[in-house]
Amino acid sequence: MNKFLKFILLAIPYFFMVLGIGIYNRVNPEVGGWPFFYWYQLLWIFIAAAITMTVYYVEKVEQAKGSGS
């Protein structure tokens, strides 16, 4: 994977967690009784894991092809 693309992908959660505070520091809309602040974090646990996992599998496939990374 392009090093720059990998960096951007891995940096995404930091934008949404650090700069996103103005977006997620709110109560509504609630989901299942959870204030926005809480379910946003739950959602991002999975999004961030999915991003890392994607980078891992792309690198793995590339290595299997022998193109290295």
Next chain:
Amino acid sequence: MAVSLAQYAIFFGVVIIVLAIGFLAYFWRKPKTMDDIAEWGIGGRRFGTVVMWFLLGGDLYTAYTLIAVPGLASSSGTLGMFAVTYGIMIYPIVYATMPRLWTVSKKRGYITASDFVKDRFSSKFFALLIALTGVLAELPYIALQIVGIKYVLSALLIPVTIALIIAFLLVAGFTFLSGLRGPALTAIAKDAIIWLSVLVVIIYIPIKLGGFTHMFAAAGAISPKTISLPPVLQLGYVTLALGSALALFLYPHAVSGTLGSKDSRTIKRNASLLPLYNVLLLFVAILGIAAVVQAGHLYTPANSSLAFPDLIIAEMPSTFTAFVFAAVVVGSIVPASIMAIASANLLTRNVYLEYINPNASSGTQTWLSRTLVVVVIIAALAFSLVPAASTEIVYLQTMGGAFILQTLPAVYISLYTRKVNKYAAGLGWFAGMTTAIAMLYQLGFGTSLYKNLDFIYVGIFALVVNLIVTGVIMLVFMAMGKVKDEGIIDNNEFT
């Protein structure tokens, strides 16, 4: 509360089983010889994905987490959620940096981050500074694990002092014997117990409190802080989360755990799987909010450590309470063991081997580390039992994170470039440490959020100072035309 025989049976049963596993770990994947520091200290670099998941998880999510995260949420509401935000930001940086550190450590036989710093900067003095920063940050962390379980012991009417001494001498015992295999194997049992406890509690208690909708509404009525963050704390919240995330894998125990991995791919795979633990963290933060609802008021910072035990005693059946409390105790065993190993490794490798006996054999190093583990655990015990000291530890802990963060240029940045030299990184470290200490002193060491600057986290501010000093000195060397590759490690040894 009145404690029944059944409760004691469950509590002691669980704790004793886990301690026994620590001793039995000596026989697990037993190497030909234990007189090898890499065998004892990092389990022979042989752990695969599953063991690493438990080991690092056990390392990072501790008894202190189970007490402190609900505690913070119970006194400061959503501020307690910083732990989750921080958890989310840990792993991308782990994915980027740790495989490189592992690879170079494997090639050159490093056991600690300071081993790497020594070769990378060709400076055993800089390595010593980084090692001592690590030990300084680690000791209060171990002591906090011990303090964390005081509350559950006293709730169960167990004589606290004697119980702590016996428990941690046993931890020292199995760590002495088994090395990193001890916490690795106990981590599996620990996780099963903690996950079971938290999952049952997070389902059971909100139902008893009328469901999540009702629970959060009730909490919001008690204090709006529990459902959104006061805007004045936003900068503090994000800098604390970011700083903690950057700091975590600079801690010696996280490095020791990671270097136990069998290959760099295992680390990458775990960087994708470990975030699942953050769900646990989110649940325990919400339990802090549940404690507010149960109590009918916010806790004060001083008594917030009681929020989680109080909630469990009030809402759970008595036998399950004993099980949850056992989980808290077990949660302290694994990290205390790894932290002691990591500190002992630093003292052996980067102090004794460098400055006292450069010819020490691997066997001698192992025996010294084993002995030091016992010393470190006894020191942490003493720390946590002296009443005056035990309040100081909490302050040391807020300092610890800010201090360890100042090793970031020396460890992380130097994994990517060999241009930064020891003067730049060293003076950056010095400037960062000085800034952190000065700011914490001004705050009376009671908090790490600096109120004169929008409550920014001291560690992040000091890191910025550190990076600026490092950068400026590099510019000076560049102007003199003296920027070159530093140290004895080749660029191709990182991948």
